[in-house]
Amino acid sequence: MDFTEDQIQRYSRHIILQDVGVEGQERINKGKVLIVGAGGLGAPVALYLAAAGVGTIGIIDGDVVDLSNLQRQVIHFTADVNKAKVLSAKEKINQLNPEVEVITYYDLLTASNALDIIKDYDFVVDGTDNFPVKFLINDACVQARKPFSHGGILRFEGQTITVLPGTACYRCVFHAPPPPNAVPTCSQAGVLGAIAGMLGTIQAAEVLKYLTGVGDLLTNRLLTFNAKTMEFRTIKVKHNHRCAVCGDHPTITELVDYEQATCEIKSKH
Amino acid sequence: MSKILVNGKEQEVEVPISLIDLIKRNDVAQPDMVSVQLNGEFVDRGDFNSTLVNDKDEVDFLYFMGGGSPINQQNLQIK
Numbered sequence A: 001m002d003f004t005e006d007q008i009q010r011y012s013r014h015i016i017l018q019d020v021g022v023e024g025q026e027r028i029n030k031g032k033v034l035i036v037g038a039g040g041l042g043a044p045v046a047l048y049l050a051a052a053g054v055g056t057i058g059i060i061d062g063d064v065v066d067l068s069n070l071q072r073q074v075i076h077f078t079a080d081v082n083k084a085k086v087l088s089a090k091e092k093i094n095q096l097n098p099e100v101e102v103i104t105y106y107d108l109l110t111a112s113n114a115l116d117i118i119k120d121y122d123f124v125v126d127g128t129d130n131f132p133v134k135f136l137i138n139d140a141c142v143q144a145r146k147p148f149s150h151g152g153i154l155r156f157e158g159q160t161i162t163v164l165p166g167t168a169c170y171r172c173v174f175h176a177p178p179p180p181n182a183v184p185t186c187s188q189a190g191v192l193g194a195i196a197g198m199l200g201t202i203q204a205a206e207v208l209k210y211l212t213g214v215g216d217l218l219t220n221r222l223l224t225f226n227a228k229t230m231e232f233r234t235i236k237v238k239h240n241h242r243c244a245v246c247g248d249h250p251t252i253t254e255l256v257d258y259e260q261a262t263c264e265i266k267s268k269h
Numbered sequence B: 001m002s003k004i005l006v007n008g009k010e011q012e013v014e015v016p017i018s019l020i021d022l023i024k025r026n027d028v029a030q031p032d033m034v035s036v037q038l039n040g041e042f043v044d045r046g047d048f049n050s051t052l053v054n055d056k057d058e059v060d061f062l063y064f065m066g067g068g069s070p071i072n073q074q075n076l077q078i079k
């Protein structure tokens, strides 16, 4: 791949970065990354990967932009309300870096389409906000041997782990989706907007590290932080031999759609 | 009193203490929402009652985190 003058300028801060250089930038430009969810996490991931010049960015999301999204989903603007999130995201990516090929899926990731969609990508980013899809992404990526980044945020906290074939997976750590009645009640929900950016940019950095082969990925380690104290912690986690999807005797051999837990706002008693 | 590490921080407790009691002691609002590692090994949820924590043990509580919006917009209704 020969870079044009413009490309050398655009990516100069990567090219002069010793561990990345021309070769690393070429790998980024050839990279194909799927972002599941164009929301709080997907927004910063998409923007940073587009800026970095990731060659192909796939985005899957079945939602339209809602006014309540704008507090943290920084790829969507006020004028985008009611627009499909994938379209809104694609427009911003095109403006930021026209070299990036954006493939949009205005759809939900389900047990029936997951393997078919992820097969075309080098890396998958979980930017979803619900447990059924988080487990689906995990199981699909483990089965297809696709590297992926898990991300979760709640209130003032975030957590992320990178999963490669053979390293501890999300299910090794969390086993199964929480029972619907255990999902955080509304009074415990909500999220500080900037947390999404903090976690999403960590996920984006992991993608760029993976594509360039630089550094040590966040594998077999769960990174958690709490913005109230600004304390970060990495907890060593081991591949779980009893894991239902990647253990010695996997019981999950087909993908399933878990029931989506919902929560209703109730008045205080 | 013995010292154990809970999420990397020292706690003084009478040992042995069962995991379920340690979970209660740490005000974990929803034990269903926590995954527990004892000295680096995951403990099955069904064994929280019978698993004992001893002196100098390291316990990690790992919480489920989604995206901060468990409310499905269509189902959002103020009752």
Ligand SMILES: [Zn+2]
Pocket (backbone or CB within 6 Å): A168, A169, A170, A171, A172, A173, A240, A243, A244, A245, A246, A247
């Ligand atoms: Zn596993």
